[in-house]
Amino acid sequence: MLPEPTGTHPDTAGSLVRYLAFFRAEVRRKLDGLEPDALRTTVLPSGWTPLELLSHLVHMERRWFVWGFLGEPLPDPWGDQGPDGRWSTTDSLLARLEAGAVRTESVLREHPLDARAALGGRFDADPPTLHTIGFHVLQEYARHAGHLDVVRELVDGAVGEDASA
Template structure:
């Protein structure tokens, strides 16, 4: 797992700082989900009904929606593929291993997107923005960091309830 991206650790630029935080939070999430007992990964212990597997799929699609479909304006097959009628959706046959691999692959795409663009680059116009002006890459990355941080806190609570690995 990558080390926590301490503020005193030198970085080439702000883009690298954002990527390090995303890599750290993604790895933390994957570690927590991997350490859960098998049935716990696919069940919910919360009134909202989300599952740890659903969270893996959700965050993969969050990165896809914000960076590929949104910022770069690429056509993607299912930008909202993590959603079902009752919230986050995990299809039969989607396992902890496949969803983890997909999240890691999406992380590599995120790193590549950040490497291709300046932080002050403005996103492509498109349906992701619901008619609003597209944000800069920096704003998108800031949003992704807060989304990951929030959800890593959620998985920490679920892991503790399920006798899984604990965070700080």
């Protein structure tokens, strides 16, 4: 288990990198040990399955950092709104999550946080700063890790940090 980042870090970009890594590890830990049927079945009123939440995180991170901040074209930036999360495997989605993490970390380390996102990708006007994008993605991870906390509690009774294999 990756420990939650602690202390005071004057390096905001480094803090974002560490907290994103922490929440990605939490998501992996919450998924670990769920049976295949539980990964593809919803227990949430929203209808999300654990694999659909994972697919959403994979696509969301690419949407904000690659298509959004860098302005690079993506073949399917909204792919999490299709069947990807239902038909992908946990391993393939986790591999894509890790590849996205490498890309995100390079963006956060190579660009100033006050830099504005490129126009022409996700944004046509008034692009947000990298700082805003980083914190938006961080809150998405935290929120969906919380959803997975609820899933584990409902599926097997594991709560909080006890929900691991």
